[in-house]
Amino acid sequence: MTDTIKTRMIKVYIMGKEYDVPEGLTIMKAMEYAGYRFIRGAGCRAGFCGACGTIFRKKDEYKFKTALACQTPAEDGMYLTELPFVPANKAEYELEELASGPNIIVSLYPEIARCVSCNTCTKACPQDLQVMDYIQASLRGDIEQAAELSFDCLQCGLCAARCPADIVHYHVGQLARRLYGKFILPKSLHLKERNDEIEAGVFDQEMENLTTMDLDQLKKSYIERDIEK
Amino acid sequence: MKIPYYPGCTLKTTAKPFEDTTKAVSEAVGIELIEMPRWNCCGTVYSLASDDLMHQLAPIRNLIRVQDMGYDRVTTLCSMCYNTLEQANQLVKSDPEKLEKMNSFMDQEEDYTGGVTVVHYLTVLKEMGFDSLPVKNPLKGLTVVPYYGCLLLRPEEISIDNPERPTVMAELLTSLGATVVDYPYKLECCGSYHTVNHKEVVCEKTYHILSSARKRGAEAVVLSCPLCEFNLDFRQKDLEQELAPMPILYFSQLLAISLGLFDALEFDQHYVDPKPLLKEKGLLR
Numbered sequence: 001m002t003d004t005i006k007t008r009m010i011k012v013y014i015m016g017k018e019y020d021v022p023e024g025l026t027i028m029k030a031m032e033y034a035g036y037r038f039i040r041g042a043g044c045r046a047g048f049c050g051a052c053g054t055i056f057r058k059k060d061e062y063k064f065k066t067a068l069a070c071q072t073p074a075e076d077g078m079y080l081t082e083l084p085f086v087p088a089n090k091a092e093y094e095l096e097e098l099a100s101g102p103n104i105i106v107s108l109y110p111e112i113a114r115c116v117s118c119n120t121c122t123k124a125c126p127q128d129l130q131v132m133d134y135i136q137a138s139l140r141g142d143i144e145q146a147a148e149l150s151f152d153c154l155q156c157g158l159c160a161a162r163c164p165a166d167i168v169h170y171h172v173g174q175l176a177r178r179l180y181g182k183f184i185l186p187k188s189l190h191l192k193e194r195n196d197e198i199e200a201g202v203f204d205q206e207m208e209n210l211t212t213m214d215l216d217q218l219k220k221s222y223i224e225r226d227i228e229k
Numbered sequence: 230m231k232i233p234y235y236p237g238c239t240l241k242t243t244a245k246p247f248e249d250t251t252k253a254v255s256e257a258v259g260i261e262l263i264e265m266p267r268w269n270c271c272g273t274v275y276s277l278a279s280d281d282l283m284h285q286l287a288p289i290r291n292l293i294r295v296q297d298m299g300y301d302r303v304t305t306l307c308s309m310c311y312n313t314l315e316q317a318n319q320l321v322k323s324d325p326e327k328l329e330k331m332n333s334f335m336d337q338e339e340d341y342t343g344g345v346t347v348v349h350y351l352t353v354l355k356e357m358g359f360d361s362l363p364v365k366n367p368l369k370g371l372t373v374v375p376y377y378g379c380l381l382l383r384p385e386e387i388s389i390d391n392p393e394r395p396t397v398m399a400e401l402l403t404s405l406g407a408t409v410v411d412y413p414y415k416l417e418c419c420g421s422y423h424t425v426n427h428k429e430v431v432c433e434k435t436y437h438i439l440s441s442a443r444k445r446g447a448e449a450v451v452l453s454c455p456l457c458e459f460n461l462d463f464r465q466k467d468l469e470q471e472l473a474p475m476p477i478l479y480f481s482q483l484l485a486i487s488l489g490l491f492d493a494l495e496f497d498q499h500y501v502d503p504k505p506l507l508k509e510k511g512l513l514r
Contacts (some may be wrong), residue, residue: 102242119288119337136269140238164283225259 050154086157102141147180253493288317367406476503
């Protein structure tokens with residue numbers, strides 16, 4: 001007789017069908033254990049890419065919940081589904097041709113004026129961002145605040161999928177950050193100086209030396225390098 | 230006096246001079262405006278449908294933010310914001326069932342208790358007393374008319390003054406040294422959002438209001454609403470009838486002039502430039 005550590009199994013319901021899966025898996029892994037393959041709706045599996053936004057419900061709760069499938073543990077009695085993609089509207093624009101002004105965001109995404117401040121987007125955000133607040137900031141032309149509040153957005157699209165006003169928050173936030181970067185953030189002068197130096201060939205010889213060095217020499221010069229304090 | 234200040238979207242964009250002059254005036258007269266750190270659109274246009282609570286969320290959420298700040302009053306400048314916030318406020322104060330429903334929907338906020346009152350900035354000034362304003366540069370020789378429009382006065386329940394015969398702006402302007410004349414269109418609607426799809430409606434209104442004011446001798450029209458400002462000012466370029474350009478000013482701009490706060494003035498966002506008139510009267514430095 002051999003001792004085996006018995007994994008406790010939980011029941012989940014995927015697209016309405018019951019499965020037994022081991023406890024402790026993420027929603028994504030639980031679904032894969034049950035035989036589903038993620039062709040879309042999966043990416044980095046580390047909570048950074050935003051591809052695996054999903055919707056679920058817990059046992060005996062009436063509320064729909066949203067999460068990243070790769071970051072959220074499956075629980076006993078959960079109702080799960082695949083949400084491969086959010087087919088949200090995306091405005092087309094040439095950033096170089098845009099002018100920064102108070103109405104620039106609302107002119108590209110006029111539906112933000114339909115926001116009734118219901119806050120459903122904020123509740124849906126797996127990154128816990130103040131989504132409604134950045135839409136409101138966009139509406140009043142406060143690009144800086146919209147950019148800052150949306151900074152940690154992963155573009156999963158759950159906000160847009162839940163919005164009763166059909167706003168595409170994550171694309172609005174992306175536009176705000178682009179405008180912020182192009183028109184509002186101070187230009188980094190040292191970067192331009194360094195680029196000019198590189199283009200003028202200041203570092204060519206040093207680069208040449210490094211790429212032609214043998215391994216021992218390379219290790220030695222690495223250990224003996226000057227470390228900037 | 231300390232009071233939370235709800236700006237509203239327009240005050241941060243096309244009505245920036247309205248806000249800038251008000252801030253300068255407040256500082257000069259000892260009103261400490263505490264700008265709300267977090268706010269959303271007022272709801273723009275109070276929804277008249279009795280079962281449409283979704284459109285009451287925006288104003289009530291703003292009142293929850295005031296409650297969170299620990300205050301029971303909030304002031305605002307834009308007539309539209311004032312009207313929408315206070316009408317929604319009165320709706321939920323008078324209908325506990327609706328308030329309960331909205332509180333239960335906004336389950337991530339503290340419940341709104343109905344303890345906040347929205348006061349227009351004109352009311353705040355009036356409470357302080359127009360006579361107490363430290364006027365340094367009286368508006369001598371300037372003849373103006375106040376224009377109230379709809380939103381400060383209707384419906385009666387939220388009116389900042391007698392809804393049929395308001396005097397608050399005339400009293401303020403008189404105490405600043407201006408000559409105020411009366412005319413029959415001070416309560417007329419400017420045409421509001423018809424300006425988007427039916428600008429001819431607004432042009433007709435604008436013409437009636439401004440030509441009447443002109444006939445009574447007014448040299449400028451004074452108001453408190455960014456939408457009225459746009460309609461009465463910018464629609465002058467689309468008029469079919471002949472009308473000498475009439476400058477449109479926010480009451481706070483004339484307040485700033487009369488208190489000598491010239492650095493706060495900015496007239497770039499007007500269609501009819503008020504500067505020639507103000508210079509002619511010797512009111513600008």
